[in-house]
Amino acid sequence: MRLDRLLGRAVERLEAAGSPSARRDAEVLLCHVLGVDLAWLYTWGDREAPVLERARYEALIAARAVGKPVAYLTGKREFWGLVLSTSPDTLIPRPDTETLVEAALHLGRAPVGRLLDLGTGTGAIALAFASERPGWAVLGIDISLAAVALARHNAERLGIDNANFCKSDWFAALAGEVFELVVANPPYIDAQDPHLASGDLRFEPRSALVAANQGFADLCRLVQDARHHLTPGGWLLLEHGHTQAPRVRDVLQDEGFLEVASREDLSGHERVSLGQAAWAGSLGR
Numbered sequence: 001m002r003l004d005r006l007l008g009r010a011v012e013r014l015e016a017a018g019s020p021s022a023r024r025d026a027e028v029l030l031c032h033v034l035g036v037d038l039a040w041l042y043t044w045g046d047r048e049a050p051v052l053e054r055a056r057y058e059a060l061i062a063a064r065a066v067g068k069p070v071a072y073l074t075g076k077r078e079f080w081g082l083v084l085s086t087s088p089d090t091l092i093p094r095p096d097t098e099t100l101v102e103a104a105l106h107l108g109r110a111p112v113g114r115l116l117d118l119g120t121g122t123g124a125i126a127l128a129f130a131s132e133r134p135g136w137a138v139l140g141i142d143i144s145l146a147a148v149a150l151a152r153h154n155a156e157r158l159g160i161d162n163a164n165f166c167k168s169d170w171f172a173a174l175a176g177e178v179f180e181l182v183v184a185n186p187p188y189i190d191a192q193d194p195h196l197a198s199g200d201l202r203f204e205p206r207s208a209l210v211a212a213n214q215g216f217a218d219l220c221r222l223v224q225d226a227r228h229h230l231t232p233g234g235w236l237l238l239e240h241g242h243t244q245a246p247r248v249r250d251v252l253q254d255e256g257f258l259e260v261a262s263r264e265d266l267s268g269h270e271r272v273s274l275g276q277a278a279w280a281g282s283l284g285r
């Protein structure tokens with residue numbers, strides 16, 4: 001069967017399964033199997049599909065038809081221009097989270113400093129920041145050892161040597177450590193949220209998505225605990241759901257943070273809230 005016909009049939013199959021991005025997904029998966037780019041695929045569409053690759057492709061399309069995320073099928077996802085390895089042990093990096101990276105880069109303009117990324121997953125935020133600020137020491141922590149191993153693998157493959165990763169339950173392993181910037185994309189979805197039953201979220205680790213207290217449990221805890229780990233004038237930046245900004249700002253203010261504000265993602269939703277530490281780091285109250 002010709003490649004263009006194979007692709008056309010895969011698109012039809014994904015459309016029939018109700019996929020909202022059938023053509024794009026079918027193209028990405030075929031390029032992945034063949035090890036080519038899209039331009040190659042459309043130039044050489046009249047070539048015969050090699051038998052082994054065709055079988056592999058049809059297996060991937062079958063998995064995609066039941067909803068498996070493309071990023072898990074290909075094992076990679078681009079974030080901030082970096083190609084990151086992904087696995088079902090971690091959240092799939094999302095474009096929304098680039099809002100957090102932008103805000104962190106804006107606040108972290110000094111040539112040197114320390115940034116902590118809590119719940120780093122693939123290492124996406126930590127690696128994006130580290131790649132832009134080679135003079136900074138970046139630390140990413142995760143409670144999942146599999147995530148720590150994946151983030152280290154990503155750092156190595158990308159040749160980013162100013163980012164380190166270790167296992168920690170939020171700040172538990174970081175007693176006495178302070179940072180100019182503390183950032184996190186923690187779990188913030190309510191366990192009853194119907195979005196959990198749609199799209200990629202069905203296949204991602206619950207522990208990376210769901211938090212108690214209508215999704216606020218980890219957000220609140222990080223605001224409370226971060227105060228012991230910020231240098232005076234340091235900043236805490238948190239990603240959250242698109243309706244959660246007012247309450248996160250209130251919590252930041254209640255905990256004594258200054259300059260509390262939110263930043264919008266590309267869809268115009270308040271996605272990140274931040275505040276500045278006005279006290280003397282771990283020596284504070």
Ligand code: GLN
Pocket residue numbers: 091094096185186187188189201208209210
């Ligand atoms: N932003 C993701 C979503 O709603 C969730 C990420 C998270 O819980 N940290 O799909």
